[in-house]
Amino acid sequence: MVEKSFLIQSAVNIAEEISASAIIIMSNDLPLEIDTHIPVMLASTSAMMAADHLLEASNVEEGKDSTGRLQAISETLYYKGTLGSERISDASVIAFIANMLAADHVVGIVSHGETTSIVVHDLKANPVVKELRACSERVNLNILKSVLMIAMxxxxxxxxxxxxxTAFIIGDMEEVMKRSHQLVLNPFFGHPKEELNIRDPAKWExxxxxAQLDGIFVMDSHGYIHAAGRYLDVNAREVEMVKGLGGRHASAAAITRDTEAIxxxxxxxxxxxxxxxxxIQIIEIDPRASKVSRYK
Structure with missing residues (x-):
């Protein structure tokens, strides 16, 4: 069996060779004595462990002939490799939103059971990151990241x-205000502008x-909050939605159809x-399945 410490050192060598932004580790049992100048982060393994349990229960069954069991093992290994790559991709998105990455390459180490894999992920090819960067044509990317941090x-x-x-409507503020009205008194009305900047983490609480109020938040493209507890006066009947989502999602989608807002x-x-x-829905993130913290 290959020593896991050897695989970790191999991942470190790759990360240093390509000047990676970070090494993301997804494991409950890897040794963490890592000597490198590259930032090291830990990602949640809960979603992967649940998927592993379901996969092993369904694929590795007693009573299969040798060919069937070999095929099941091959499918399991392939799935674990693919799942590991997807989880590092998801973790990279969270790290990107949290401004934990300074460049586009991430090296991931994924270990579950007897399988350990090294993943090199390029953020430029990540579909979520690409969509977020495309949104920066309308709103400041750092403002969008701040909103996503609160939402997650x-x-x-x-x-x-x-x-x-809740919902946050960002940008094209004048048009959004024309197409909405207050449900309750606006808690942000009359405050100094410097107290309304969503980019200030001190304001996030x-x-x-x-966010517990009925209605939505409205902010301008510079990240200043103009209202909360607001109702959108839009026709959402023709908006294509994922089944099961309610009126808040439908109206949020509709206001982006009728304005330049995100x-x-x-x-x-x-x-x-x-x-x-x-x-159109362009991004979906499960914040409970993808959590990243800085290790060193």
């Missing part, structure tokens, strides 16, 4: 243990508190974060 935190943890659903929603039922542009 609400999706993963809710507020005081309770699930929270306030935003998450007001919409970010958090689902109260499952915590999924979605991004809409031109009336």
């Amino acid at each position: 935190d609400l999706g993963a943890y809710g507020r005081e243990g309770k699930p929270v659903g 306030t935003v998450k508190e007001f 919409a970010v929603t958090t689902s109260e039922s499952d915590g999924i974060v979605r991004v809409y542009r031109d009336g």
